[in-house]
Amino acid sequence: MIAEILLVQAIACGVLSAIVASNKNRNVAGWGALGFLFGVLGFIASIAVSEVEETEQSSRTKSTSRQGRKKSTAQDFDPDEHEKKCPMCAEYIKLEAHRCKHCGHEFSQEEVEQQIEEARRKIEKRQEKITQDAKLYCERSEVMVHTDMLNSDGTCPACGNPASDEKHPLEEEISGDGS
Numbered sequence: 001m002i003a004e005i006l007l008v009q010a011i012a013c014g015v016l017s018a019i020v021a022s023n024k025n026r027n028v029a030g031w032g033a034l035g036f037l038f039g040v041l042g043f044i045a046s047i048a049v050s051e052v053e054e055t056e057q058s059s060r061t062k063s064t065s066r067q068g069r070k071k072s073t074a075q076d077f078d079p080d081e082h083e084k085k086c087p088m089c090a091e092y093i094k095l096e097a098h099r100c101k102h103c104g105h106e107f108s109q110e111e112v113e114q115q116i117e118e119a120r121r122k123i124e125k126r127q128e129k130i131t132q133d134a135k136l137y138c139e140r141s142e143v144m145v146h147t148d149m150l151n152s153d154g155t156c157p158a159c160g161n162p163a164s165d166e167k168h169p170l171e172e173e174i175s176g177d178g179s
């Protein structure tokens with residue numbers, strides 16, 4: 001099929017060149033041959049160009065897939081890294097704890113599951129907001145951090161910790177009581 005297109009293209013170039021040549025009273029056969037050759041050369045050139053584009057594209061897709069793999073999502077949620085406040089003694093205990101280590105208050109299995117689910121949803125919401133254009137407050141460094149300023153791996157430029165951790169509440173959450 002490609003060979004046929006190539007041949008048709010070359011003949012068309014040759015015929016066009018020959019017509020132009022005959023109109024100008026020039027060597028019809030010579031110009032026809034030149035047109036034929038240029039048609040082939042043009043095709044060869046286009047093959048070379050498309051090959052270069054292909055290798056450029058494949059290297060580009062390789063680098064983007066490498067970046068995409070590094071994304072951290074709410075799926076990485078680890079309840080072990082989160083805490084809850086005991087309703088009885090107001091001490092912070094592990095999110096998964098069924099019994100407060102400070103006062104002995106007990107949580108039912110349902111309560112614990114609900115608390116984990118709530119924490120997970122909170123993190124997910126926060127990450128959703130972060131991906132939208134948001135300002136964060138870094139409690140460690142006490143500075144405002146715009147999400148545009150985050151490092152390429154999603155960490156805070158001020159303290160180097162993940163932007164999704166507890167020390168980075170969103171601006172609207174901390175400046176809500178401003179008059």
Ligand SMILES: [Zn+2]
Nearest residue numbers: 086089100103
């Ligand atoms: Zn307690």
Ligand SMILES: [Zn+2]
Nearest residue numbers: 138156158159
């Ligand atoms: Zn920070």
